[in-house]
Amino acid sequence: MGAEGTHDEAPATLTAQPLPTTPSRLAVGSGSDPDPDPYSPEVASARPESLPPKSRAEAARHAKLVRKMKKQAAAAEAKSRKAATRREDKLVSSKAAWMELIHGNGLGAGASKKQRKKVAELLRLGVPSSARPRVWAAALGNPLSITPDLFDILRSKASEAHSLARAARQSGAADGETSLAPREHSLLGIYLDLPRTYPELSIFDEGGPMHDQLRDVLGAFVCYRPDMGYVQGMSFPAALLLLNLPLYDAFVAFCTLLNMPLLAAFFRLETDELSRWMDEFNALAHEVLPDLAIHLDAVGLQPNLYLVPWVMTLFARALPLDLAAHAWDYLFIHGQVFIFHMALGILLYLRDQLLAEDFEGAMLLLSGRLPHDTSDADLFAAVRSIKLSPRLWLVLRRVSTCSTV
Amino acid sequence: YTVVLIGDSAVGKSNLLSRFTRDEFSLESKSTIGVEFATRSISTDDGKVLKAQIWDTAGQERYRAITSAYYRGAVGALLVYDISKYETFSNVERWLKELRDHAENHIEVMLVGNKSDLRHLRVVMTEDAEAFAQENGISFIETSALDASNVEEAFSSILTKIYEKVSRKSMNSDAAGSGKTKPMANNASKVIVVDNENDDAAPAKKKKCC
Numbered sequence: 001m002g003a004e005g006t007h008d009e010a011p012a013t014l015t016a017q018p019l020p021t022t023p024s025r026l027a028v029g030s031g032s033d034p035d036p037d038p039y040s041p042e043v044a045s046a047r048p049e050s051l052p053p054k055s056r057a058e059a060a061r062h063a064k065l066v067r068k069m070k071k072q073a074a075a076a077e078a079k080s081r082k083a084a085t086r087r088e089d090k091l092v093s094s095k096a097a098w099m100e101l102i103h104g105n106g107l108g109a110g111a112s113k114k115q116r117k118k119v120a121e122l123l124r125l126g127v128p129s130s131a132r133p134r135v136w137a138a139a140l141g142n143p144l145s146i147t148p149d150l151f152d153i154l155r156s157k158a159s160e161a162h163s164l165a166r167a168a169r170q171s172g173a174a175d176g177e178t179s180l181a182p183r184e185h186s187l188l189g190i191y192l193d194l195p196r197t198y199p200e201l202s203i204f205d206e207g208g209p210m211h212d213q214l215r216d217v218l219g220a221f222v223c224y225r226p227d228m229g230y231v232q233g234m235s236f237p238a239a240l241l242l243l244n245l246p247l248y249d250a251f252v253a254f255c256t257l258l259n260m261p262l263l264a265a266f267f268r269l270e271t272d273e274l275s276r277w278m279d280e281f282n283a284l285a286h287e288v289l290p291d292l293a294i295h296l297d298a299v300g301l302q303p304n305l306y307l308v309p310w311v312m313t314l315f316a317r318a319l320p321l322d323l324a325a326h327a328w329d330y331l332f333i334h335g336q337v338f339i340f341h342m343a344l345g346i347l348l349y350l351r352d353q354l355l356a357e358d359f360e361g362a363m364l365l366l367s368g369r370l371p372h373d374t375s376d377a378d379l380f381a382a383v384r385s386i387k388l389s390p391r392l393w394l395v396l397r398r399v400s401t402c403s404t405v
Numbered sequence: 406y407t408v409v410l411i412g413d414s415a416v417g418k419s420n421l422l423s424r425f426t427r428d429e430f431s432l433e434s435k436s437t438i439g440v441e442f443a444t445r446s447i448s449t450d451d452g453k454v455l456k457a458q459i460w461d462t463a464g465q466e467r468y469r470a471i472t473s474a475y476y477r478g479a480v481g482a483l484l485v486y487d488i489s490k491y492e493t494f495s496n497v498e499r500w501l502k503e504l505r506d507h508a509e510n511h512i513e514v515m516l517v518g519n520k521s522d523l524r525h526l527r528v529v530m531t532e533d534a535e536a537f538a539q540e541n542g543i544s545f546i547e548t549s550a551l552d553a554s555n556v557e558e559a560f561s562s563i564l565t566k567i568y569e570k571v572s573r574k575s576m577n578s579d580a581a582g583s584g585k586t587k588p589m590a591n592n593a594s595k596v597i598v599v600d601n602e603n604d605d606a607a608p609a610k611k612k613k614c615c
Contacts (some may be wrong), residue, residue, distance in 0.1 A: 308438070309438040
């Protein structure tokens with residue numbers, strides 16, 4: 001994307017007005033228009049001075065085309081709006097079914113076959129946001145037995161430790177080695193990242209409505225797991241949890257997630273361990289999406305370039321908010337094996353585009369966020385269509401039993 | 406050419422990159438996880454087009470294990486600090502050490518004091534940074550990704566230097582024995598060229614990368 005050169009009289013003036021209104025200029029050029037632009041719906045009035053005017057016939061044809069395109073666009077929009085409404089209605093009405101599943105213990109390992117089937121069916125649309133607090137909390141549970149008191153203690157510890165770390169840094173200037181555990185210094189990093197987490201929402205900014213909550217979840221976590229500390233990336237899943245759960249529940253969920261062996265392994269950021277997982281993932285990709293995996297290898301795009309941020313934010317940065325939440329519906333119910341599954345699904349969803357790109361283009365696609373209008377149905381259809389071969393299961397099993405801390 | 410952007414968290418690396426490659430600046434920037442990437446081409450005085458591939462790295466210490474992998478292929482590094490935050494400048498030395506440990510010996514390094522628009526908040530004096538750069542044989546510039554001042558200059562200057570270095574190297578690759586070819590000392594100025602006259606005085610690096 002070159003930033004060079006500013007195109008002033010850009011062809012970007014596509015203000016589609018219905019009819020040409022400059023008869024004098026039309027008269028001049030009538031009959032012979034040497035260089036018509038068949039692709040542009042733009043009309044004579046929006047035409048740059050430097051171009052010869054259109055003939056009357058051409059202008060009329062263009063106007064007709066414009067009207068036709070507008071009509072088609074309006075029809076398509078109405079259709080998709082209708083589909084969206086229908087989907088929305090269905091989603092909202094699924095709340096009762098989810099509640100029933102929760103009460104019947106249908107989300108955990110002990111679910112009956114019938115319940116599993118129901119869950120799989122409901123997951124296609126995802127959990128309605130009104131039911132998410134209950135469903136997520138029930139699906140994740142509280143295996144670490146974190147109590148509200150513990151959370152309060154950790155919170156106040158975090159705020160003390162933060163003052164200490166800050167004082168140390170200010171006095172010790174150059175290198176802030178102090179009595180704090182080394183990774184408790186990472187508390188300072190939290191403050192840098194709060195406003196840089198979903199910045200477009202502005203709710204985690206200093207003084208923003210959820211700034212303190214995000215600070216508390218992350219700070220308390222650092223004191224709970226000083227061996228891990230704060231690692232950049234964590235703020236995104238914490239934020240997405242807070243957007244869906246009350247504060248304490250979000251903390252419990254956050255600790256539970258980071259206790260998943262795969263996630264813990266990524267957050268340790270040890271090169272050997274990471275590269276082992278990259279190899280596993282790449283082998284999987286070769287099995288499930290051979291043409292794409294070969295292409296990405298050929299252009300030199302290694303999985304670590306996109307997989308590290310995907311995993312460390314649990315897709316909270318790579319997907320638009322609603323799609324990320326939908327991915328988490330699956331993740332919380334299926335557990336961490338779903339992480340690689342989702343990653344493969346995104347690759348499959350982008351496959352055709354990726355195959356047409358070189359290293360740079362592919363990297364841009366994979367390191368950005370999928371566009372806002374990405375179709376939820378299409379993306380998750382791609383995810384579901386990933387076939388779970390025996391080998392895939394084997395690797396995913398290894399994922400779920402991989403070495404713990 | 407591959408150039409890496411390194412430096413502490415929140416000093417403005419990603420915004421420098423987006424200013425240079427897309428002429429964009431965002432007050433609402435996101436923290437970088439792992440590495441990000443962009444490219445841009447510039448032309449040299451002699452009409453050559455240089456294509457730069459710029460890797461933007463996460464600033465947090467813990468990421469160094471993975472980000473340092475990107476130093477390896479890099480021919481240039483912009484080491485960024487924030488003129489309004491002293492510790493980001495004190496950490497520059499650590500970053501230099503990172504480069505020494507992981508990058509090619511002859512990597513071209515430029516120290517960049519970003520956020521120069523924050524005049525009233527300045528705590529790192531230009532002279533101090535200049536002196537530091539001189540001592541370490543690296544070049545230096547102050548920029549503002551926000552008002553765009555010197556951003557273009559920073560990138561094109563490092564790219565031009567790399568270009569000159571590379572073309573010189575290919576020219577007298579065999580005439581390696583001359584001049585200041587002493588092997589890198591094991592101390593502070595190792596990263597960079599031994600050339601303390603730095604700047605335009607031809608960073609004549611005949612350093613061999615061992």
